[in-house]
Amino acid sequence: MSEDKTVPAVPLEKLVKKYYSEQGMKEWKRLVRDAYHRLEFDTTMHFLRKHLLRKGLILDAGGGPGRYTIALGRLGYHIVLFDLSPEMLKIAEKQVKRAKVQRQVKQIIQGSIDDLSMFRDNTFDGTICLGGALSHILDKNRREKAIDELIRVTKKSSPIFISLIGRLAVLVTELICFPQEIEIEEVFQSIRDTGDYYGGYGFAPCHFYLPEEIEASLKKRKVTILEMVGLExxxxxxxxxxxxxxxxxxxxxxxxxxxxxxxxxxPCTVAISEHFLVICKKQSS
Ligand SMILES: C[S@@+](CC[C@H](N)C(=O)[O-])C[C@H]1O[C@@H](n2cnc3c(N)ncnc32)[C@H](O)[C@@H]1O
Incomplete structure (x- = not known):
């Protein structure tokens, strides 16, 4: 696989932004499209309810059009919504007003999750980074920096929820929906062997995770993994x-x-799921 074939000229973050600006309302509807897609949302909400403290300030990092921000607002939490895409945040602003939870939403901020320098250490009572926002950072160092940032801004002993797009499920999706792509080296083999997809075939650039990858990454840090969940x-x-x-x-x-x-x-269900959720707790010291 030659370098110029896999890495497009446009910086990858621009491709991610472009993809979500074109998705618009489709992304807002994604999680409630049908019973299958609701599994991701309802299962995530089930585990948020289980592990979040009763109240507090939550960071919705990569929160997109704000489904979880609104759901948590309705449960009485205060939320800071943060996302890369200005278009997603515009939709979120409208939907937050429509849902009448604007008093719960303290700030809506545009930026990338690998730089949360506008927030002090130990600010949030819980941090969520859901729907694969972390998966959209292709560069491993930046992805690791984002994990550090999510942990840094979360209060000690508080939970952090990260959901990712599962690599094995993507390979099965190729078999079921896009068999012609199995022949394309920079798509199928790249995903299979490295998890990396550089865009150009209908989805934004993405690093598809194996559960053991994120586990290894979190085990190096001052967090305790509480649960891993296959969302579909x-x-x-x-x-x-x-x-x-x-x-x-x-x-x-x-x-x-x-x-x-x-x-x-x-563990088998986690590994084959389209999205899987990792729930961890920042250690107290
Ligand atoms: C599939 S959507 C998920 C939105 C929401 N968290 C959910 O689960 O419904 C992925 C979101 O990640 C955002 N995103 C991608 N890369 C990002 C980055 N580096 N920093 C912040 N947000 C990012 C996109 O703009 C998009 O809104």
Whole structure:
């Protein structure tokens, strides 16, 4: 794979910004599009409720159009919403007003999560970085810096939630939806062997994670991993079947959801999930 083939001339961060500015309202609707996509949102909310303190100031880093900001605002938290894309933040501003939670949203700030220098150490009672915002930083050093920043701004003993796009699930998606891309070295083999995707084939540049990668990265830092969760879990890759169950078999759906909660923390489920969530706690010293 030659260097000029894989690395596009446009800086990768610009491609990420461009992608999300073009997504617009599509990104706002993503998490509630159907029962399958709701699994990511509902499962994340389940674990936010489980691990967040009852109240406090939360940083929604890479919060995009603000689904989680609004949901947490409704639960009574105060939130600072932070994202790279000005277009996403414009949508968020509107949706926050529509949801009437603007008193809960303390600031909306544009920037990149690898530089949170506008916040002091130990500022937030919880930090969330969800939906793969961290995955969109291709450069490993910058990604590691972002992890340091997320930890630095979080108060000691408080939780940090990071959800990432899973590498194995992306390979399966290629098999199911984009078989022609399996022949494209800078797409399929690059993702398979390094996790890196440089854009140009319908998605923003991204580093797709294996669970053990983020685990190793967090274990080097002053945090304790509490749980890892496969957000789509056993449904991962089975969009049609999941939506069919939700629509046609409401009783069975309840049992499936219960099954999902019982299985989503199994290491195999985490590894095959489209998105997986890592929950850790900043150590007290
Ligand atoms: C798939 S969206 C997720 C939005 C939201 N967290 C959610 O889960 O619904 C990814 C978001 O990450 C943002 N993003 C990408 N790279 C970023 C960076 N370096 N710093 C901050 N935000 C970033 C994008 O602008 C986009 O809004």
């Amino acid at each position: 879990g056993l449904s991962s890759g089975h969009q049609k079947e999941t939506n069919r169950l939700f629509k046609k078999y409401p009783k069975a759906w309840k049992i499936w959801w219960e099954t999902h909660l019982k299985t989503c923390t199994h």
